[in-house]
Amino acid sequence: MDEAVAAALGAAFPERSVERLTDVGPSWNGANETVGVVFADGSRAFCKVAVDGDGTRIARELAVLRYVAAERPLAVPEVLAGDPDSDPPYLFTGPAPGRELLDVWTDLGDGTRGERDAEREALLRRVGATLATLHAERFETHGEIVGSDPRGGLALDRAPWPDVLVQTIERTREIGTSERLAHHYDAVVDCVEANRDRLRDAPAALLHGDVAMPNLFVVDSWVGRDAGTEGHAGAGRDGRAGGSDGIAPIDWELSHVGDPARDLVRAEDQLLNGFDERGPERYATALRDGYRERAGGLPEGFAARRPIYEVVRMLGRSGFIDQWTTYLDEPMADLVDRAEAELRVRLEAV
Template sequence: MTDVEVPAVVDPVLAAVFPDREVAAAGDAGPSWNDDNRTVGVEFADGERAYCKVAVDGDPSRAARECGVLAYVDANAVVPTPAVLASATGSAADPPYVVTADVDGTIGWRAWRDADDDERVAFARAVGRTFASVHACRFDAHGRVVDGDANDLDVDPVPWPDLLADQIRWSRDRAGGGRFDDHYDDVLALVDDERDRLRDAPAALCHGDPARPNQFVHAADATDSTSIGDDTGSTSTTDSTDPTSATAERAPTVGLLDWELAHVGDPVRELQRARRQFVDSRYDPGTERHAQAFYDGYRDRAGGLPDGFEDRRRIYDAVTYLGVTGFFERWADDFDTPTDELAAEVADEMDRRLAAAREH
């Protein structure tokens, strides 16, 4: 098809979807800890780009979920998403795949890296607004998203504590054991003990993986005064004495990629997960100022934080920290701190979070 080397698992998909287009370049789309997929970015000879995600494990459920949620979000939420160009999501798909168009914007991790402190405040505020828009999609019950379209999502109802526990076990399988594997048992016990506090949480659409690589950013126009306000374009009144007002007025717009882990769950869990993955990432972390801007952006769009935020957030602070301790071996070597010292630091932090969740 072309002299460019395209990964063998992706090549037949591109040949089927774009039989008459020449691929000029191809390469991995970015970092991923999910070995069940292979995602490749391609650039065609005419300059256009696309992304092809193949389920190398043969499971079509993730592709079906992603396509259904993308259609639903495009029709029902003010959140930029990539357009689906082609997909194979049925039981006969061999392999299952989703091909999406390129998006207009800067990938989140790169936008964060290149931003100064005030720009990071504006970015964080925009991220909060985006997740408030996603969470505005409410349902009658929690559960797994199976499929969907622009009109509705097909949700398999599952009580939220059970779905959360399943997600924790899924993460444990991805982590594959390690120094802190016992933390999964500790957090699962916490979730079981707190079932009564968890089961009546709001049932909101959740993205499921709110990390910087799954965000893309449209920079705000310097003359744009509609960055903050409702979805009709009206603007909020800002106090000129408020040091955040200038950054609020030039908040960018943030879209979301990679919806295959979407589900109907507790928006508080996603807020705290987004804070850890976006603001408190171990890679170039933000500050409390950025965290508060993130929450303020959510309030801008939703009118407040989700019901029960203060009651449940400490539980999720422990749950989300499994993304640090559970995958310790995958990231620890990226830092100059001696491994044992780093391990002691994160172990103490998990102990603190578990204690805080149980004391509340």
């Protein structure tokens, strides 16, 4: 057992025996280690350890999980234990309800193309509606989440939205796994600074910050008899399994209070796009339609600020170019050239 994980288990569950640890799949965040835990009594948990010793991410996720569970009609994993001040900082949660979106998405590919597209579009509309539900409660100001306040709300390090956005860029720089395109961070920050006036009046909502397929779980009718086999079924405030749309988000450590348009742009990119190619427009339309149906429209200023967020999204390529090389099995030099060209195109579009 890894020393950091062993220390976290000893601190959180000193009296419980562990049968085994399980792999949770690849992660592009080198600052954390996450494993599944099977206890001797058969119960399960997931352990996230901040191996870099920085407890701010743990404090943020701990606060947001508790806040969302109490305030929004969304299912989230149960917090079992957490201590951002421990050495190492750790968070234990129960299993997520349902099945990972990626597994459901893949299974939906078994039918005809028309059936597959219709089912996937319906699923994406539900994801869009889930984001709209999350964004429905607005805050007085933007800010980085630093923990819980005494009333169970979110404690914020308040700042204008452009400043918060730059802080999230610097956070990406911290957890990035490659320095090959480090100059892209400065170019993206310069773009944000040059467009402060376009960003300053953005709405303030709770953003998930990492809406990728591995971070979304699908419950109720979408998983049929498999529902709940990976954890408790969960129920939202309206009584439906998995909350109002049967979508349960996990991994909230990149959450912040910011422009909901940024979350929607990122969701579309992470769910549907490749390294330098866009997914089918009908899928992106379905995601946005689900958002519109729940929220009554897209986030205020979406079209005007979208090009800026497209620039920011380049850091999901640039900062992890080594990971993309392995994932795509392409030479580093080719991906670097393509990333340089893509960033230029996006900057010109702003």
